[in-house]
Amino acid sequence: MIEIDALTKVYGQAQAPAVDEVSLRVPAGSVFGFLGPNGAGKTTTIKMLAGLLTPTSGEVRLGGFDVARQRPAAMAQFGAVLEGSRNVYWSLSAWQNLMYFGRLKGLRKARVAERARDLLTGLGLWDRRDDKVGGFSRGMQQKVAIAAALIADPPIVLLDEPTLGLDVEATRTVKNWITEQSRELGTTVLLTTHQLDVAQELCDRVAVMRRGRLVADLPTRELLAGFRERDRYEIRVEGTVPPGFEAVTREGVTTISVRVSDPGEVYEVVARLRAHGAVLESLTQVQPDLEDVFLALVNEPSHAA
Amino acid sequence: MTAARGFAAEVRKGLLNFAAGWREALIQMITFPLFYLLIVLFMGRGQLRADLLLPVLLGTVALTFIHEQVNRVFWSYLGDIQSGVLEQTYLTSLPSAALILGRQVAAAISALPTALAVLATGYTVITLQGGHLPVDAQVLVPLAAIVLGTCGLALILCGLTLVFKRIEIVTQLSVAVYAIAGGTLVPLAAMPDPVAFLSRLVVPIAPGIEAMRDILLGGHSLAALPTGWGLGWLLAQPLLITGAGVVLFNRLEHLARRRGTLGRY
Known part of the structure; x- marks a missing residue:
């Protein structure tokens, strides 16, 4: 479990805190999405969580151990793949890297x-174990970084943009791996990504940061449900539509987007279309995806966690 | 036990990196002996003077270790900060000063081929001139003192790198100052008293080089070194400098954690 209490960071003489009183609980065995636009304070929070940055105030506990006061025990709970860094030595082979980081972890x-051996086999790198990581593709390098983070089998893993720059196949492998780690081995995975489809697919719970503060922290389903647009419908019809509708026609099928104040109004809209000669193909209440929710959260000032 | 495993892993990694860069080592095995001969020629005004060959040889061997321990460690540390790999080493329970000492051991071992090439060159030239290269196992003690004292210097430079990053000029300057003030080319006894005093006090290699000269050139025993401040200071100075290095490194690391510069370039 990851516990963050009132975590705050103010850099130097800056007026505004980079992270402002952030509190979070990440349950053991879950995949937790930590999202936010650039500059929201995610990286600062992650670095404080990993003990790489000293908070101005607040506490972080990993598996019950305080990162500041019980650092050795806390670090034994933790493995991480950090975004924007190599994470492993490119001058060494995959095998040498894992041996190095494993020994470093004691x-x-x-x-x-x-x-x-298990990790390299599982990630499909066993045959390339003696090759230098510098000669690997981006996806293979990322797999070695993930293997290095998991070498000591930590109960908590932080993956910062784990699928960034990967091709479809490598992304699939990493996503499967994350799911397997969480569901089958009970590993707590803290995932940060700008690929919101990946977050929606993998995360049990999602937190969104904006300007140093948390603006949402909910199970993914609840978050999406909370943003379901109960008043917006998409109607697909064949044929012409009466004037006044917001419609897009593609390959003979017209999609109409309508907003209603009362669900009963939908029947009236369908009746108008029918009277005009349009043939109804489908009618769907618009379901938001995580991207819609994310954009709503980071662009509107009033949302609170 | 964890610290011992981490330390050993760091030494092994350093040696693997050294082996991966064998071309660089090969170049050094050529350039350092050349540098040694050129210095003797320069000091001897165009002559490979017999009275200069051995003293300068001792200084150049010491310089080889300083070069490896300071330059190699500084650049590899800066590279690890730049690439972000250093942050991964912080996600362990090990004290980072222990890992730097592991790098130092690897660097000292990496210096051996070049040091041996310099020694071989010196031996050849001295023998060709009809002289002989004295051998005394006691010289290993001052050599170890030089290596240990340089560890302290490297710790301070690594701490500064964590906070300020581009400090290569400080690194280069410190190697140059230590090479001169350490008595590698000119004995401390031939320097003004205040300079010799300060060198013996704070320059990690100075007592070691004086002791090497006393043992190999003067034929004195380790227990009765005639120049410098004796065996006690020869052993105490590198320990004090390394201790100060650990304290300063920890302070600078603490500052780097507060500023968030551990992985930022």
Whole structure:
């Protein structure tokens, strides 16, 4: 479990805090999406969580251990792939990297070797284990970084943009891996990404940051449900539509978007279309995806967690 | 046990990186002996004077270790900060000063081929001139003192790198100052008293080089070193500098964590 209490960071003489009184609970075994636009304070929060940055105030506990006061125990709970960095040595082979980071985490040589074999096999890199990471593709390098983060089998893993720049196949492998880690092994995964489809697919719960503050922290389904536009419908018809409708026609099918103040008005709209000779194909209440929710949260000033 | 495993892993990684950059080592094995001969020629006004060959040889061997321990460690540390790999080493329970000392051990081992090339060159030239290269196992003690004292210097430079990043000029300057003020080319006894005093006090290599000269050139025993401040200071100075290095590194690391510069370039 990750517990963050009233975490605040003010850099130097800055007027506004980069992170302002952020509190979070990430339940054990869940995949938690930590989202926000650039400059929202995600990276600062992550670095404080990882003990790489000293908070101005507040506390972070990993698996019950305080990162500031019980650092060795807290770090034993934790592995991370950080965005925008190599994470592993490109001059070393995949095998040498895993042996290095495993030993750095205090594992015995035999245990590291066993774990490295499992990870490299699982990520499809076993045949390339002795090749230098610098010669790998972006996707393979990312897999080695993930393997290094998981080498000591930590109960908490932070993945900062794990699928950024990966091709479809590598993205699929990483997503499957995240799901497997969480569902089958009970690993807590904290995921930050700008690929909101990935977050929607993987995350049990999502938190959104904006200007250093949390603006949402809810289970993904509840968050999406909260933004369901009960008053907006999409109607697909064949044929012409009466004037006054917001319509887009493509390959003979016209899609109309209507807003109603009362669901009963939908029947009236359909009746008008029918009277005009349009043939109804489908009628759908618009379901928002995480991208819609995210944009609504980061663009509107009034939303609170 | 965890610290020991981490330290050993750091040494092994350093040696793997050294092996991966074998071309650089090969170049150094050529350029350092050339540098040694050129210095002797320069000091001897165009002559490879027998009275200069051995003293300068001792200084150049010491410089080889300083060069590896300071330059190699500084650049690899800066590279790790730039690439973000350094942050990964912070996600462990190990004290980072222990990892820098691991890098230092790897750097000291990496200096051996070049140091041996310099020694071989010196031996050849001295033998060709009809002289002989004295051998005394006692010289390992001052050599170890030089290596340990340089660890302290490297710790301070790494701490400064965490906070200020582009400090290569400080690194280069410190190597140059230490090379001169450390008595590698000119003995401290030939320097003005205040300079010799300060060098013996704070320059990590100075007592070591004086002791090497006393043992190999003067034939004195380690327990009765005639120049400098004796065996006690030879052993105490590198320990004090390394201790100060650990304290300063920890302070600078604390500052880097507060400013958020551990991984930012």
